[in-house]
Amino acid sequence: MSLQFISDSTGETTGVFIPINEWNELKSRFKGIEQEEFxxxxxxxxxxxxxxxxxxxxxxxxxxxxxxxxxxxxxx
Known part of the structure; x- marks a missing residue:
């Protein structure tokens, strides 16, 4: 998986970018992963x-x- 980590100006990781094709694969393997509420x-x-x-x-x-x-x- 080719993740890209997003950092703020202090170098702290604040997010992760997942390429759309890999995100779609994850969604097909793990039903409900796209839900915002858990x-x-x-x-x-x-x-x-x-x-x-x-x-x-x-x-x-x-x-x-x-x-x-x-x-x-x-x-x-």
């Missing part, structure tokens, strides 16, 4: 809020990404 299911919002709450109250319980991936791979 609603996150309430159960997902609740799950994330609970996890943030747990982290703020018990940060020592958190593990880093690599450790989490190692644990997952052990179970495979």
């Amino acid at each position: 609603t996150v299911p309430a159960w997902h919002v609740d799950l994330v809020r609970n996890r943030v709450y747990d982290y703020k109250n018990q940060p020592e319980q958190a593990i880093d990404f690599d450790t989490a991936m190692d644990d997952i791979e052990k179970e495979l």
Whole structure:
């Protein structure tokens, strides 16, 4: 995919340009991708809020990404 990143005067990325033929291909592969509104299911919002709450109250319980991936791979 030949994306072009758009940056502001400070160099921060502010957008992405996708060539129209590639956009059309994405739309055919992922139905609904062109919708401007996206609603996150309430159960997902609740799950994330609970996890943030747990982290703020018990940060020592958190593990880093690599450790989490190692644990997952052990179970495979």
